Amino acid sequence: MSPNTIRIGHSPDPDDAFMFYGFASGQVTLPGYEIEHLLSDIQSLNELARGDDPPEVTAMSLHAFFDVEDRYALLEVGSSVGRGYGPRVVAREAATLDSLRGKRVALPGPKTTATLVARNLLPEFVEVHMDFTDIMRAVKAGEVDAGVIIHEGQLTYQDEGLVLLADLGEQFAARHGGLPLPLGVNCVRRDLPAELQKQIADAYRKSVEIAMTQRHDAVTYSLDFGRGLPHETADRFVGMYVNEDSLAFSEDTRRAVEVLRNEYLPSATVSVNEKESSCHV
Numbered sequence: 001m002s003p004n005t006i007r008i009g010h011s012p013d014p015d016d017a018f019m020f021y022g023f024a025s026g027q028v029t030l031p032g033y034e035i036e037h038l039l040s041d042i043q044s045l046n047e048l049a050r051g052d053d054p055p056e057v058t059a060m061s062l063h064a065f066f067d068v069e070d071r072y073a074l075l076e077v078g079s080s081v082g083r084g085y086g087p088r089v090v091a092r093e094a095a096t097l098d099s100l101r102g103k104r105v106a107l108p109g110p111k112t113t114a115t116l117v118a119r120n121l122l123p124e125f126v127e128v129h130m131d132f133t134d135i136m137r138a139v140k141a142g143e144v145d146a147g148v149i150i151h152e153g154q155l156t157y158q159d160e161g162l163v164l165l166a167d168l169g170e171q172f173a174a175r176h177g178g179l180p181l182p183l184g185v186n187c188v189r190r191d192l193p194a195e196l197q198k199q200i201a202d203a204y205r206k207s208v209e210i211a212m213t214q215r216h217d218a219v220t221y222s223l224d225f226g227r228g229l230p231h232e233t234a235d236r237f238v239g240m241y242v243n244e245d246s247l248a249f250s251e252d253t254r255r256a257v258e259v260l261r262n263e264y265l266p267s268a269t270v271s272v273n274e275k276e277s278s279c280h281v
Helices: 014-019 042-049 113-121 132-141 153-160 168-175 194-213 215-225 231-241 251-267
Strands: 005-010 034-039 057-061 072-074 080-082 088-091 104-107 125-129 146-149 163-167 181-189 276-279
Touching: 005 014, 005 042, 014 194, 014 215, 014 231, 042 057, 057 113, 080 231, 088 132, 088 153, 104 113, 104 132, 113 125, 113 146, 113 168, 113 181, 113 251, 132 146, 132 153, 146 153, 153 163, 153 231, 163 168, 168 181, 181 194, 181 251, 194 215, 215 231
Parallel strands: 005 034, 005 057, 104 125, 104 146
Antiparallel strands: 057 181, 072 181, 080 181, 088 146, 088 163, 125 276
């Protein structure tokens, strides 16, 4: 890789793709640098951030960021924040949350924020980690008793014949005085020069602003990352996670980050390196 290359990683999802539209359309550049588009699912990006060759800029779960704060700083732009909504717990049939105690629950990866909040907001359960795109299929097939779905699945689970047991963003807000739930964040490597870090943050903000201004074209671009979503559904999903919270951190988002850091991390005491593990909360 050239020393003048800036790798920007994001997940293959409509909201992340929408925010990257300014870069993808060529309207946003970093003078003197070539931008390399790095596309991977969020759990893989979480792992890359901890690896031997971490990307210069990357989306990652807030949960994963807590492990690499010595390596990365928050850009505070391009974040995905749920205000009264977030990852959803679904099952084949209606049931109480307490009925999940000791049951198998599908999750989108050990270091995703969805997993962190599920460990803290649900009864004790058995974790079954898989690619987020496979969770609804696993629930329908009876391979797991329930699943925590992220991304556009939050809007399409009913089309798959599944029912909602809980919205973890709603539960988080109820427990913490209405705080939003920060889920995904964009981060920049701390070893980059301070001025370059600022240029990257400014460029990313401009990319999001362009997407919001050229919404129809940006949503159309994001459809390639939406796994067959119709334009209207993709636009609705993008609106959930690309908004004013994506342009800058608000004060209540900062407070929510500290709640997750100080109140949720200590309770995640069970190893999640295995494919399945018992989650004690």
